[in-house]
Amino acid sequence: MAHDLYVPSLIWIAPFAALLAVLALVPLVAAEWWESNGRKLLVSAVLSAPILVLYLMHDPEALEHAAIEYVSFVVLIGGLFFVAGGVMLEGDLEATPLTNATFLALGALLASAIGTTGASMLLIRPLLSTNKERRFVVHTLVFFIFIVANVGGCLTALGDPPLFLGYLRGVPFLWTLRLWPAWLFATGTLLAIYFVWDTVLHQREPPERIRLDRATIKPLHIGGAHNLALIVAVVAATVLLPSPWRELGTLAIVLVSWRTTSTHLYHANRFSLHPILEVAAVFVGIFITMLPALALLREHGDAFTLERPWQYFWATGLLSTFLDNTPTYLTFLTLGQSQGLANDVVGVPHGVLTGISLGAVMMGANSYLGNGPNFMVRAIAEQRGIKMPSFGAFMLYSTAVVIPVFVALSWLFLR
Numbered sequence: 001m002a003h004d005l006y007v008p009s010l011i012w013i014a015p016f017a018a019l020l021a022v023l024a025l026v027p028l029v030a031a032e033w034w035e036s037n038g039r040k041l042l043v044s045a046v047l048s049a050p051i052l053v054l055y056l057m058h059d060p061e062a063l064e065h066a067a068i069e070y071v072s073f074v075v076l077i078g079g080l081f082f083v084a085g086g087v088m089l090e091g092d093l094e095a096t097p098l099t100n101a102t103f104l105a106l107g108a109l110l111a112s113a114i115g116t117t118g119a120s121m122l123l124i125r126p127l128l129s130t131n132k133e134r135r136f137v138v139h140t141l142v143f144f145i146f147i148v149a150n151v152g153g154c155l156t157a158l159g160d161p162p163l164f165l166g167y168l169r170g171v172p173f174l175w176t177l178r179l180w181p182a183w184l185f186a187t188g189t190l191l192a193i194y195f196v197w198d199t200v201l202h203q204r205e206p207p208e209r210i211r212l213d214r215a216t217i218k219p220l221h222i223g224g225a226h227n228l229a230l231i232v233a234v235v236a237a238t239v240l241l242p243s244p245w246r247e248l249g250t251l252a253i254v255l256v257s258w259r260t261t262s263t264h265l266y267h268a269n270r271f272s273l274h275p276i277l278e279v280a281a282v283f284v285g286i287f288i289t290m291l292p293a294l295a296l297l298r299e300h301g302d303a304f305t306l307e308r309p310w311q312y313f314w315a316t317g318l319l320s321t322f323l324d325n326t327p328t329y330l331t332f333l334t335l336g337q338s339q340g341l342a343n344d345v346v347g348v349p350h351g352v353l354t355g356i357s358l359g360a361v362m363m364g365a366n367s368y369l370g371n372g373p374n375f376m377v378r379a380i381a382e383q384r385g386i387k388m389p390s391f392g393a394f395m396l397y398s399t400a401v402v403i404p405v406f407v408a409l410s411w412l413f414l415r
Contacts, residue, residue, distance in 0.1 A: 006062065019285050027390050040278060044282060047289055055291060085125075086227040087224045087225070089126035092129060093130045095213055101194060107144065115235060116373050119149075125270075128381065150373075157171070157239070160325070160364075179354060189408070310410040312355035313410050313414050314359065318363065336352040367395055
């Protein structure tokens with residue numbers, strides 16, 4: 001049963017803003033200090049403490065919901081991270097622009113089949129192995145986050161958590177397939193931009209690196225292939241089971257994966273829990289400190305005076321850049337129902353629901369906070385010794401690359 005919404009004053013969004021500032025600035029000025037997951041957890045705890053006390057006093061039920069959502073979030077992405085860590089694509093392809101673009105295109109397809117987290121965790125390690133001889137790698141990982149960890153996941157309810165929640169709220173499972181023109185436009189455009197970009201940088205690679213890349217080609221061989229079936233099982237548990245059976249089922253699948261996977265596969269994959277622990281440490285602060293921001297959004301959402309699909313796309317997307325996209329999706333879904341008719345989807349016009357769905361899923365590409373896999377891809381890459389862009393630098397990439405694509409998408413499909 002719904003409870004009365006507690007809406008704090010505007011000042012209570014300060015801890016959330018401070019956490020965003022820390023994520024953007026501290027890696028630039030104190031990179032070594034920030035590498036510790038314990039310190040990340042400490043920062044999350046300090047900034048969350050005032051909100052924790054506030055909600056324990058005024059709205060413990062909202063805090064309980066946030067805790068349940070956080071556990072579900074960590075268990076799901078942690079389960080996919082662990083199980084995918086037991087799949088090893090042995091070998092080393094030549095890291096040409098065509099090879100890399102094929103990885104990204106495959107990831108875009110897999111993202112809607114096994115989720116953006118599953119696809120990201122399955123492909124990031126073989127992509128890194130393929131590109132280990134190249135000097136210019138960062139742009140490939142940035143586009144991997146754009147395409148595989150975000151844009152690719154909008155075709156099915158399995159692709160991203162907000163779409164799955166929409167399915168639970170009555171959106172037909174196959175409805176999201178109607179998003180394919182926007183998916184194809186965004187994915188195809190980003191792949192084309194990437195191919196040109198990588199072609200230019202491939203030509204600038206030192207000759208000795210190109211020779212080494214060509215000399216170390218080995219055919220791909222899949223180790224731990226049974227974990228592919230277990231990834232599907234995690235997705236099935238997410239779709240078919242209610243909480244807490246969903247989380248318990250996922251943990252059971254993780255246990256099966258761990259007991260049936262050879263330890264040498266984990267060693268060969270350089271598997272470590274550091275990336276998922278980093279996500280858990282950072283996002284516990286995000287889930288708590290964003291509570292006032294989400295409450296204010298729900299209370300004053302009608303002030304947005306949204307009417308057109310493109311307006312819902314940008315409003316949902318820009319907020320999903322920094323806030324969790326699932327409650328943001330639900331908030332705008334509620335707003336959209338005020339415009340709906342009896343024959344619309346869950347009371348929301350098709351165009352409006354299209355804008356909300358695309359905004360929630362695709363604009364996670366705007367920042368590292370936009371979607372859980374973004375942080376995990378970054379952490380795995382840095383574990384391999386690749387210096388990834390800072391929080392602010394990543395947003396410069398997204399402003400220059402994906403925002404223009406989203407402008408064109410909204411003009412072509414959401415008017």
